[in-house]
Amino acid sequence: MLKMRKLMILYFVVLHKSFIYISGYGCADHFYESDTLLHCFQVLKSLLESPLTQDIICDVGMPVMHHNVRYNCRVIFLNKKILLIRPKMLLANYGNNREFRWFSPWSRPRHVEEYFLPRMIQDVTGQTTVPFGDGVLSTKDTCLGSEICAELWNPRSPHVDMGLDGIEIFTNSSASYHELRKADHRVNLVKSATTKSGGIYLFANQKGCDGDRLYYDGCAMIAINGDIVARGAQFSLKDVEVVSATLDLEDVRSYRGERCHPHMEYEHKPYQRIKTDFSLSDCDDRCLPTHQPVEWIFHTPEEEISLGPACWLWDYLRRSGQAGFLLPLSGGVDSSSTACIVYSMCVQICRAVKDGNSQVLEDVQRVVSDSSYRPEDPRELCGRLFTTCYMASENSSVDTRNRAKDLAAQIGSNHLNINIDMAVKGMLGIFSMVTGKWPQFRANGGSARENLALQNVQARIRMILAYLFAQLCLWAQGKPGGLLVLGSANVDESLTGYFTKYDCSSADINPIGGVSKMDLKCFLQYCVKRFQLTALISILDAPPTAELEPLTDGKIVQTDEADMGMTYSELSVIGRLRKISKCGPYSMFCKLIHSWKETFSPSQVATKVKHFFRMYSINRHKMTTVTPSYHAENYSPDDNRFDLRPFLYNTQWAWQFRCIDNEVAMME
Template sequence: MGRKVTLATCSLNQWALDFDGNLGRILKSIEIAKQKGAKYRLGPELEICGYGCADHFYESDTLLHCFQVLKSLLESPLTQDIICDVGMPVMHHNVRYNCRVIFLNKKILFIRPKMLLANYGNNREFRWFSPWSRPRYVEEYFLPRMIQDVTEQSTVPFGDVVLSTIDTCIGSEICAELWNPRSPHVDMGLDGIEIFTNSSASYHELRKADHRVNLVKSATTKSGGIYMFANQRGCDGDRLYYDGCAMIAINGDIVARGAQFSLEDVEVVTATLDLEDVRSYRGERCHPHMEYEHKPYQRIKTDFSLSDCDDRCLPTHQPVEWIFHTPEEEISLGPACWLWDYLRRSGQAGFLLPLSGGVDSSSSACIVYSMCVQICQAVEHGNCQVLEDVQRVVGDSSYRPQDPRELCGRLFTTCYMASENSSEDTRNRAKDLAAQIGSNHLNINIDMAVKAMLGIFSMVTGKWPQFRANGGSARENLALQNVQARIRMVLAYLFAQLCLWAQGKTGGLLVLGSANVDESLTGYFTKYDCSSADINPIGGVSKTDLKGFLEYCVKRLQLTSLIGILEAPPTAELEPLTDGKVVQTDEADMGMTYSELSVIGRLRKISKCGPYSMFCKLISSWKDTFSPSQVATKVKHFFRMYSINRHKMTTVTPSYHADSYGPDDNRFDLRPFLYNTRWSWQFRCIDNEVAKME
């Protein structure tokens, strides 16, 4: 009897409702797994339809097409002689479940529904699915007729079961079940299951990758065993980017891993492991004399072996070291991969970005350049899909990208939109950066458009507003700033639609935004200004992280023009200059620094702090810098700004989700947009505490 098994897990770039494409990628992963000698292939969560179908899960069409794809998989010669573990929604007794369907040689072995659903942050699984709440309970599932015709089965087991092959036993977990304090792998391990599988749709957040790795290692450190982790990759149609990291572990060690960020649509990770290593580990460490108190798992038996009879000379995989990306590397890779997926699937010909010469817009520009670097590297390494996609985007079937700067010139247009309030310094910084990354750069003066708009207003009202510096009121001053910002948005879309046409080329451009997460927290931007765009690669990234990212770009990508951008104070440049110099700064306008705002943002979103609890936390952490009354002033100012401007979040540009304190109310931060901005009760509680302390 053999004892060495070869297992395959994978990362797939599935797209919501792309049933043709999803089927093709699943079949390709199975083909690769078989070529590598695997007898078990695990795919990501809901891979047949795509994880991000959202309210499409309510539609009967989605369920129907999933079964049609499953039928194609069952019939395919590629799926023979390998156990296939695929994900799809299944309706059982009129209840919708997120399921794994495990099949072998045109027979469905069982269907395992998800038991513990993710319902926090970006996750809304309870909206579309019900959890299977009966551990170790099994029912009969009546197969649709189209599946019966292939499998010659009328029913299959449905529930919390495990698979028993000739040589081992395999149990399933699905995504969030690994993160739960009552993870099924604990009970499965105590009941003798030796291989655990986890099909996941785990999205990227900065500094998060080690959480998955540590959980997988911990799962097999405690009770021994082999753990297979599969994950979605890419942008499947929303703000999230799934970053791969498929892996296989044994007895607390990672022995095979996939890339965290990659332009590969299909990545298969395999490992050959010795089952006796699991048995030896458990025999010594896991107290075999302990009684298992729960009802045993029902084992679905199959006359199939994962191992070969003569495998003595088959080498096994050894532990590998996992090198994690720094946050700066994550910003350069994750949003860039997301932008590429969005561009190639949108049917557009490139991007347009209003480039102001500040940290935010420069960060968006550098992410596009990083995308071009990754595309060139992928083509150089023989990625035919990336080559085909880039040829289609640029409209040249003979094109082969080699130089990121040259590719950037084909895909990326930047424009500096100057007004009478713009300085030569920012103009030159934008021009220098555009030259270094190779973008097609435009200089546009908006003064004529601004005066035309104000002329219309004056013709109707007989009034001409003035800046504060020229004696105008605060309302006039704000309106004059906003009209400049909004005209930039209108011009950005005009040029995005027509600038390629003006050059005799086909296609349009996607407008990129560049508002960071900190500005969104306080609403420090003009509604429908040039931060309004089609998509925003930095909308979930803090100003502090963006500065670190630009420093990384200076060193790694040799973009020395960023040095001057990093040294310049952030400014909107919407008020008149004084002696040709900028006097308006973002931090002065906001009433706090970006670093202070990052701390406040995390307390508000992650720690769930209202005004009083935030004050109580900050008087401790900021005690060496601010007095209690100063802390109170900052907290009150933030909540006034936050509540006054919260309505802007209803129109915020869809952004790459990069951090757990993003303020996007459309999907992530479900809070009101009309507040009592006085916060009278809350602020009074703060004032009472300040009075006691001072």
Template sequence: MGRNVTLATCSLNQWALDFEDNMKRILKSIEIAKSHGAKYRLGPELEICGYGCADHFYESDTLLHSFQVLAKLLESPITQDIICDVGMPIMHHNVRYNCRVLFLNKKILLIRPKMLMANQGNYREIRWFSPWNQLRKVEEYFLPRMIQEITGQETVPFGDCVLSTKDTCVGTEICAELWNPKSPHIQMGLDGVEIFTNSSASHHELRKADQRVDLIKSATTKSGGVYLYANQRGCDGDRVYYDGCAMVAVNGDIVAQGAQFCLNDVEVVTATVDLEDVRSYRGERCQPFMESQPKPCHRVKVDFSLHTSRNMYLLTNQPITWRFHTPEEEISLGPACWLWDYLRRSGQSGFLLPLSGGVDSSSTACIVHSMCVLLCQAIKDNNTQVLEDVRRIVGDDSYSPQNPRELCGLLFTTCYMASENSSKDTCNRAKDLASQIGSTHMNINIDMAVKGILGIFSALTSKWPQFRANGGSHRENLALQNVQARVRMVLAYLFAQLSLWARGKPGGLLVLGSANVDESLTGYFTKYDCSSADINPIGGISKTDLKSFLLYAVEKFQLTALKGILAAPPTAELEPLKDGQVSQTDEVDMGMTYSELSMIGRLRKISKCGPFNMFCKLVNMWKDAFSPTQVAQKVKHFFRMYAMNRHKMTTVTPSYHAENYSPDDNRFDLRPFLYNTRWTWQFRCIDKQVSQMAANDPKE
């Protein structure tokens, strides 16, 4: 006879410090899990307070309110007769830990602190938490009085322990522990633990989902077992989007899958599995290794069974094939969900975007349109929370959107900011795209404002700067470009604050930025120009990926206006036209192509290359296209531009994190912003290497 058990895991859209609604979402997930017959419910990492509390974890309030929520959960009738596994910060012996708390019927069974911390990329867990590095050690934890009064317990087990029910054994991993070469599930599996749980706050990154799925499948391929994965969903207050993907795996196969991008605040994934399948799988593969473990897991016993008579007649979940999104789909969905969370939680009434008719701002516009498509579909699927939020944002309690284009007109304002240096082509491209997505569109001429500012300068100095094309110096040319860009930023915020007021509507608009990750690498934008905004959905996405995304949007959303945008050369349009045509292009201004920049960015951040090491790698990678001398020139040019403009990263608009070579100074890329731009020692090493190569190659 099989031993069927039904287990539940979930993705929750928690919000940092939103204790009230975080608790409601936790309770709702438990209620759904019980309705599906589950006897074990797993939630995301730090779900009570929200994962992104950052330095709020230092505050005693955060610990206090987390215990207050735990008390409410313990007392709720919803949490009875099911093992609940929730996440919260806990201080033990004056040390702060990231913990899982497992409880059943008003009794805390155990507290399991995180043992291996995430401390790279977007994560700084060691700043706030200590790892529990005492393998197999369990101590007594003295519960706060408010919890003692509910549970009748004075102390509970705290440490590296597992839960032993009447019919199986459950062990915990927390997020980064799965990604570690010393993952706890390895030893737990060899010690007879049959069900592994992983509570995560894992963010979306382009082309990353397959790594997560492969790791979970691998965790149970080697030694068998059931693996439950829970994850945070949504924007909980920062630059990352947690992308769900709750799942259940058995013996190397995925048997249940949640959505990666979804507007549901609560998603519960359940699976019925046969524990005998795990035992049979291990009997053949693992028996020689399981006979003797030098340090067995500390087992906390509970008089409770995950198997019920109802489970006996349920069909078990069978293996399924995971469907991965393409990068273009990820760009369409991830930033769109992030924007929606930000909008509905910001108290604002929509977005405003300076739409130039180029690839970057058009990509941002398409992502907003994709957001409206997702909203309409969610409402069609009876998502009452989305409908409630839409009505609150548009200020109409009876409104129901009929189509994405109509909704876009209410939530999204675009404006083309023309100057004497703007071409009719870009103006028409912006107008056509705005018409197709349905945004409220404006044409604004900035010449009067620019001339007014230059007039102030001229009145004080008796000088009027000229563009290079009209005989001006480099300094004059750059200053004239920058003043146009900065005027656009001032006007964008003016219209964001007052355009709804002018239409007789309440609220303000969030200004959207549209600088891509490659331009940020070299600082190819004006500090405090129209790339300065409230948030930027494409700030972590490469130009190459954005072009692919627009090709996808042409077909997916039938936005034919994008064809002309893709065909046009990228340009800032800040210098005078020649015969009415654009004379300035981005790649010429930057001194390298976007594809070259993308490669350099990956070497700089992911491969940790300084100037010399980057040259050594690129001289081989680009040997068919460039000579060593040309490669050296490109590397030097990049690092000069990088060093000169690094200060811009200190004020860059908070951007959706999508690439692991992002130069975002505030969180992801911790490097100085004041450099010696000559790179004397480094460039001398490159020159020496070039000379040696030339001496060995007569063609060089």
């Protein structure tokens, strides 16, 4: 019988300065630094010497340099002895992953050679060399092997060959970041890995913000023969979570004996087994347990938006040294979504403190500079951590002002009303004094250039005021610290560049920058029910608007969708085709004439596609300065991280558009 308390996967991540850690995946180019390798071995030394790791087989992730080549490795040790260093063979090099930039894959399957340990490790283990390569560990009662992160996702996953060669336990310490609607992929892969050929699979995933746009959402699990028998939380404020199970190895052997055709010969060279004098099972156990599958209920996308970005914001806040957040709250869907995510963060903090999480309590007391404070009411906590401000101009409506005020009152934020007209007129006065000209809005007879410049000056002044209040708002109240400015531009607006460069979409961080407008609307509907935020109902009913042009009879005439030339629903479809399906103008047109044939003619589809690519190429430069955003969507246009396309284009797309026109001519 296997007791998982004797087998531990360790994946230490930098979450708090008091933690002992081995580097996470977010080190990026720090992997080039010798300091990173040195400090990893120093932490490994501490783990080897710790009494907490005694009589447990530990599987730890860290970078290792071997023959002047850097590998992403698992280091397996037991009782101050390193048993095996297993380098990663299949690297991830897509999406946000750049492993080939820092590591080389181990390209010698089932080959093991000697690795010379650093002196500091030799002093602890008494070993000069240890096995390094694609080997497995053989105990007295079973055999186990490691996969590393993306190897589980690869069509040539090592667990297939390992299972055929008799390895019964697979470990995988992963850095799988959160994306909306992705959690079921991991679960299905782990279940599939043990359904095909039996076995026990231990999957541990990184948790928290690793200092970047990504949030690692946990989901640790243990599976046997296709059943998940233990699982961890997907979103949690806990720094450490332990998942355990007691399983019967005979269940694996029975499963394989019936299903996996033991008469079939293993075609490849057998894995080199590193023998160790240790048992994972207890010889005196007589009661063999029957494992019970657990039901995995997946979060809805709305719940994921409520939980994932909120956990990311909390990690960012507690590690930043700041005292809270400031958000320009316009009364629209986007900024209201950001506000609701902050409120959800406060809900999770209060729940964690109520459940006895001493680390969260310590962190929140440090953030609010009150060692006696104990958060119990999310609204009260929101008032301490969150400042919202409505920045009105002569183009703002009473409706949006009231919507922002009502939402702020329901979530409990410290709300400010700021009028920017004086600052706008001051800026225009400087321009007029130099040039002798005073620009006019289009509604007052001005040109398109004047109209755009007048909109932009309002938007940019809001950004300046947001940072001014973020830095000095608490100072004016006699409180310590500053505030982090939150942005609220969604992923669809980033695609077309439908925002002013360096306006109030420019912020320190943006929790919704990877979320589509359609998902945000569903999220706000969820918040109405989940948090009883009834102020959101009128926000959802109102047409999205920037409110940068003059009102007509006190009413809004400017709407986002009219300005963009397409609906948010259409833009989400186009965004997925552009990034996920890798479509240029012509191939996008060819796909859309089929999916939109009931709604638009080929010429109408052509017009929308060409308009999108003109806007995309004209505004692509804005992605070089866009606020770092929570990564939640796999069609994010995030420059230099997720989307590596250039930012300078020929905006005419002459060849591509001509091909589209030729197709339209033949069709119509």
